[in-house]
Amino acid sequence: MSFKDIIGHERIIQRLRTAHREGRLGQAYLLHGMDGIGKRLIAKTLAKVANCDSPIDAYDNSRPVGTPPAGDSRGLSDACGDCHSCRNIQAETHPDYVCIRPDQSQIRIGPIRDLQGTVGLRPISGRLRFVLIDQADRMNEEAANALLKILEEPPPDTVIVLITSRPYAIIPTVLSRCQRIRFPSLTTTQVLRGLKQQGGGPQQSRRLAELCMGSLGLALSLEPGQLESDLRAIDDFLTSLNGLSPESIVRFAQQHAQDRETTERALQWIGLWLRDLLLIKLGHMGSLMVAQTPSPAVSAIAGFLRVEQIVALAGRIHWIRTSLIRNINRQLALEALLLQLRDEIRSES
Numbered sequence: 001m002s003f004k005d006i007i008g009h010e011r012i013i014q015r016l017r018t019a020h021r022e023g024r025l026g027q028a029y030l031l032h033g034m035d036g037i038g039k040r041l042i043a044k045t046l047a048k049v050a051n052c053d054s055p056i057d058a059y060d061n062s063r064p065v066g067t068p069p070a071g072d073s074r075g076l077s078d079a080c081g082d083c084h085s086c087r088n089i090q091a092e093t094h095p096d097y098v099c100i101r102p103d104q105s106q107i108r109i110g111p112i113r114d115l116q117g118t119v120g121l122r123p124i125s126g127r128l129r130f131v132l133i134d135q136a137d138r139m140n141e142e143a144a145n146a147l148l149k150i151l152e153e154p155p156p157d158t159v160i161v162l163i164t165s166r167p168y169a170i171i172p173t174v175l176s177r178c179q180r181i182r183f184p185s186l187t188t189t190q191v192l193r194g195l196k197q198q199g200g201g202p203q204q205s206r207r208l209a210e211l212c213m214g215s216l217g218l219a220l221s222l223e224p225g226q227l228e229s230d231l232r233a234i235d236d237f238l239t240s241l242n243g244l245s246p247e248s249i250v251r252f253a254q255q256h257a258q259d260r261e262t263t264e265r266a267l268q269w270i271g272l273w274l275r276d277l278l279l280i281k282l283g284h285m286g287s288l289m290v291a292q293t294p295s296p297a298v299s300a301i302a303g304f305l306r307v308e309q310i311v312a313l314a315g316r317i318h319w320i321r322t323s324l325i326r327n328i329n330r331q332l333a334l335e336a337l338l339l340q341l342r343d344e345i346r347s348e349s
């Protein structure tokens with residue numbers, strides 16, 4: 001994988017490539033934006049470009065770097081993707097490529113302490129060392145403070161890249177030492193292109209692309225058959241919420257609180273269901289909707305819930321999603337959300 005293979009984010013890629021080409025890469029970056037849109041991929045590719053044994057010109061894959069097109073001062077480079085260095089970075093076995101990820105739910109101080117030792121030495125290849133801290137918002141306080149020490153005296157020939165979908169969960173003193181680059185969500189067309197590259201059928205790919213809200217990673221992780229049955233189950237549950245016993249609500253919450261990912265997914269689908277209600281209310285029925293033909297029960301709920309009530313519920317979902325990193329009680333949070341939704345429906349129906 002090299003820059004030319006990446007879908008979207010052309011301006012960000014251009015900015016990073018130009019900075020590298022002109023020797024102006026920052027010492028620390030914060031790449032933020034929703035999960036599954038290419039932040040990690042771009043950081044890894046930049047590491048390949050900086051260490052590639054036979055980089056290629058961005059405009060002409062056959063022309064080695066050093067012979068830029070006449071009059072073009074950018075002369076951007078790309079990684080070959082195939083040399084020893086590129087393959088080692090891809091496999092994460094390159095001595096100058098370090099990727100730190102959460103161990104279970106946290107990044108603890110151990111790997112950051114190891115990093116303090118590593119960055120004290122010059123890169124083994126003599127080029128640029130890249131340190132990726134994936135899901136950097138999961139650093140615990142000790143780890144974040146240890147990283148801050150490194151950032152306060154940035155090591156030479158090293159680029160530290162923090163990657164996160166929750167920049168607000170990183171301590172401000174760390175944030176202030178990073179150049180921030182916000183990644184926008186991908187467009188439906190870009191996600192569709194990514195799905196097609198992976199061999200997805202046109203109809204299924206379109207449906208996935210419309211539902212994944214700009215995250216190719218999410219679209220690739222969903223199995224279309226399973227997705228449809230999950231969405232149907234959520235729709236059945238929520239439309240019958242008014243008549244359900246508290247035990248049924250507790251059971252549903254329990255099933256969807258097994259781990260953070262399951263809860264995130266359930267919240268996402270409940271959020272999409274609420275969005276359907278809003279779209280019906282606003283008269284925007286169509287391809288944006290999850291339920292392409294909403295059931296009479298959904299239409300009825302959309303009829304009597306007020307826009308403010310739906311927006312308040314969506315706000316609660318957002319709050320739970322941002323609180324998941326603080327290890328809140330997932331089951332309790334889901335129960336409270338569903339009970340609130342049931343009460344809103346009951347009070348208005």
Ligand SMILES: [Zn+2]
Pocket residue numbers: 051052053054055079080081082083084085086
């Ligand atoms: Zn290469």
